[in-house]
Amino acid sequence: MRIAEGGLEITVADARDGAQDGSGDSVFFNPTQELNRDITVAVLRAYRDREPRAETYLDAMAASGIRGVRAANEGYSVTCADIDVDAIDLAKENLAGNGFDGEAIHRDVNAVLHDGYYDIVDIDPFGTPMPFADAAFANTRDLVCVTATDTAPLCGAHQKSGIRKYSSLPQNTDYHPEMGLRILLGALIRTAARYDTAATPILSHVSRHYVRTYLELDNRATRADRAIEQLGFIHHCEDCLERDHEYGLFPQSVPEHCPHCDSNRTLTAGPLWLGPTAEAAFAGVVRSHLSEEMGTYKRAHRLLETIEGEINTPTHYDQHKLCELWGVPANSMDEFISALHDAGYDASNAHYSGTAFKCPETIKTIEAAAAPEKD
Ligand SMILES: C[S@@+](CC[C@H](N)C(=O)[O-])C[C@H]1O[C@@H](n2cnc3c(N)ncnc32)[C@H](O)[C@@H]1O
Numbered sequence: 135m136r137i138a139e140g141g142l143e144i145t146v147a148d149a150r151d152g153a154q155d156g157s158g159d160s161v162f163f164n165p166t167q168e169l170n171r172d173i174t175v176a177v178l179r180a181y182r183d184r185e186p187r188a189e190t191y192l193d194a195m196a197a198s199g200i201r202g203v204r205a206a207n208e209g210y211s212v213t214c215a216d217i218d219v220d221a222i223d224l225a226k227e228n229l230a231g232n233g234f235d236g237e238a239i240h241r242d243v244n245a246v247l248h249d250g251y252y253d254i255v256d257i258d259p260f261g262t263p264m265p266f267a268d269a270a271f272a273n274t275r276d277l278v279c280v281t282a283t284d285t286a287p288l289c290g291a292h293q294k295s296g297i298r299k300y301s302s303l304p305q306n307t308d309y310h311p312e313m314g315l316r317i318l319l320g321a322l323i324r325t326a327a328r329y330d331t332a333a334t335p336i337l338s339h340v341s342r343h344y345v346r347t348y349l350e351l352d353n354r355a356t357r358a359d360r361a362i363e364q365l366g367f368i369h370h371c372e373d374c375l376e377r378d379h380e381y382g383l384f385p386q387s388v389p390e391h392c393p394h395c396d397s398n399r400t401l402t403a404g405p406l407w408l409g410p411t412a413e414a415a416f417a418g419v420v421r422s423h424l425s426e427e428m429g430t431y432k433r434a435h436r437l438l439e440t441i442e443g444e445i446n447t448p449t450h451y452d453q454h455k456l457c458e459l460w461g462v463p464a465n466s467m468d469e470f471i472s473a474l475h476d477a478g479y480d481a482s483n484a485h486y487s488g489t490a491f492k493c494p495e496t497i498k499t500i501e502a503a504a505a506p507e508k509d
């Protein structure tokens with residue numbers, strides 16, 4: 135089946151042949167990842183200004199090669215890799231069919247990375263990216279782009295799997311998309327540190343089906359030490375929903391009772407990343423590099439605008455859940471956030487959902503400042 139994406143024509147397998155979930159024999163293709171790919175193209179454009187040296191791009195898990203073809207269209211020198219020979223045939227056809235001379239290699243990505251360095255490496259697996267993280271951080275010069283689709287293990291819904299994959303304890307909370315992102319970032323940043331490399335997230339976004347993050351690398355051990363200092367733990371109360379965080383590789387104290395309401399239904403998650411999950415200014419530059427002919431232009435624009443304005447401290451609240459807790463009807467997000475601003479607090483929308491917001495205050499303070507009136 136021929137599709138058009140980003141102004142290019144690509145041959146992909148049909149969803150009816152199991153292409154969207156990796157079942158069946160056909161080469162994977164998921165049209166709903168177009169937003170992810172459009173943002174990747176805008177990141178590649180923005181990254182050219184940030185690091186003009188970056189030239190080579192490894193589409194490490196290429197499937198149809200659609201990411202590689204789109205990167206080649208931006209002037210990058212592209213290598214596609216996949217362990218599926220049909221995928222590599224298709225990636226070759228798609229590169230050549232669009233007039234690009236990038237190479238396509240039928241090989242395990244860990245072996246490809248063992249043999250050579252790339253400036254930008256894009257890891258886009260089924261499920262967890264962790265089996266590829268060591269090779270990626272050891273052999274990438276500038277930027278590692280990562281998708282993880284195993285959101286249930288990451289956010290603590292499948293906790294044992296999350297512990298196994300990420301060497302961390304995820305907890306299922308009302309801010310599960312951010313829990314997933316911070317668990318993933320914690321594991322990736324610890325992996326990079328093994329190679330004396332600091333990995334800094336310059337852009338991240340989460341949807342129900344996947345987490346996507348872009349990590350810029352710095353090969354100074356002192357910078358890796360500084361990254362490690364931004365790991366820590368989140369203590370969460372399942373009754374009053376208050377949450378606190380602390381930095382460090384071990385929790386100093388795991389509270390048996392919530393310090394806010396004395397409940398014994400407390401959870402501790404970590405180690406996870408407590409630092410910024412994106413650079414606001416970079417999100418703005420990426421947004422300026424979206425083009426109107428992109429299929430997801432409007433959605434991507436809105437998403438990046440929200441990320442640009444998002445307060446970057448852990449963790450987001452869900453306005454509907456708070457209103458439920460307070461026993462009041464929810465008002466509009468604009469009204470709610472304005473009330474917080476009027477009371478003198480920092481507050482922003484958060485990209486995790488339409489009712490997600492950030493405010494570095496406790497729920498009690500937020501309630502006093504912005505809880506809507508009872509009916
Ligand atoms: C989710 S798909 C990639 C989708 C593609 N990047 C896109 O945007 O449409 C994952 C691909 O990784 C390939 N793969 C799985 N394990 C691999 C490995 N160890 N090395 C290289 N490719 C691998 C699979 O064959 C599959 O084609």
Ligand SMILES: [Zn+2]
Pocket residue numbers: 371372373374375376392393394395396397
């Ligand atoms: Zn509590």
